[in-house]
Amino acid sequence: MRGIASFSTLIFSFLVLSSSAKAGIYDALCGGFECRVTVTPEKIISPFGVIPPNRVTSWGGAGDSSTSVGTGVATTLLLGPVGLAGFFAKNHDFDFLVSGYNEKGKKTYLQIQFKNNKPAKKFASEMFQVTGLGMGETRSADE
Numbered sequence: 001m002r003g004i005a006s007f008s009t010l011i012f013s014f015l016v017l018s019s020s021a022k023a024g025i026y027d028a029l030c031g032g033f034e035c036r037v038t039v040t041p042e043k044i045i046s047p048f049g050v051i052p053p054n055r056v057t058s059w060g061g062a063g064d065s066s067t068s069v070g071t072g073v074a075t076t077l078l079l080g081p082v083g084l085a086g087f088f089a090k091n092h093d094f095d096f097l098v099s100g101y102n103e104k105g106k107k108t109y110l111q112i113q114f115k116n117n118k119p120a121k122k123f124a125s126e127m128f129q130v131t132g133l134g135m136g137e138t139r140s141a142d143e
Contacts, residue, residue, distance in 0.1 A: 024126045029113040037112055039126045049108040053130040056100040058138040063094030094120035
């Protein structure tokens with residue numbers, strides 16, 4: 001009986017904590033400067049402004065990943081055959097633009113850039129979840 005109570009407490013605390021911990025915090029570049037961007041169900045926060053998710057009118061992103069040939073050549077010359085692993089190095093560059101209205105009704109744009117594909121993918125997924133908009137979809141200011 002004691003084990004069931006402990007298990008129930010564990011499940012309850014997991015559900016409560018996981019529902020309240022739905023905030024993504026990202027180290028990114030905003031306008032070319034290092035910044036921290038936070039995405040919660042209540043707000044999308046960057047140094048350039050705050051937009052509630054229900055006031056986002058559109059968001060989108062673009063970017064690419066490319067192999068770093070220079071790194072591959074340099075590591076091969078320095079390390080011989082072991083340096084061939086340098087050809088697996090990738091350069092990432094992903095840019096996002098979030099458009100919407102802040103809590104006072106002023107048009108706001110958030111420019112966010114990632115140099116790593118993992119946070120970029122997580123950011124895109126989280127934006128879809130909190131805004132209800134897919135990348136490139138729009139909604140009017142009235143909505």
